[in-house]
Amino acid sequence: MADRPNMPYTDAVIHEIQRMGNIVPLNGLRVAVKDTTLGGYFIPKGASIMPMLTSVLFEKDQWETPHTFNPGHFLDAEGKFMKKEAHLPFSAGKRVCLGEGLAKMELFLFLVGLLQKFSFRAPGGVELSTEGVYGSTRVPHPFKVHAKVR
């Protein structure tokens, strides 16, 4: 995977967008291949398990302001980018998203490319919201945005 660009604030903003965007709230179904005890819970062989990524992306013990957009979640005291173990929008383990590297590169290029050419704001009277529509994926409610060429 390509090195992280040396733009820590932009990088932190993208990570925070992905955290709050939470576009894959539920992973695919899994089946326990053997009897397992996890965090004090017994999971018998054959049980269906659906990991819930929302639970880590908004975990109150992991994030300073879990429900408020805050790029500072990914910056240390010197403003350097900081990885977070609980940041799992692409899941983890053997079945982690295969497109993670490509998706991260695209998110960076699209966002930076758009911000270089346009400034964005909410049209008059419109209140932007981070609420979304939950299903197997999560999408924002339709919204309008005003883009002005720089």
Ligand code: HEM
């Ligand atoms: C922001 C964009 C994306 C997000 C948040 C995302 C997230 C995820 C998540 C949560 C999973 C489930 C992993 C698991 O079951 O543990 C997954 C699986 C997968 N993703 Fe993505 N994905 C993104 C973009 C992409 C792109 C661009 C590609 C391909 C070009 C891709 C290809 C795949 C594939 C092939 C799997 C199945 C992996 C497997 O089951 O072994 N994803 N993705």
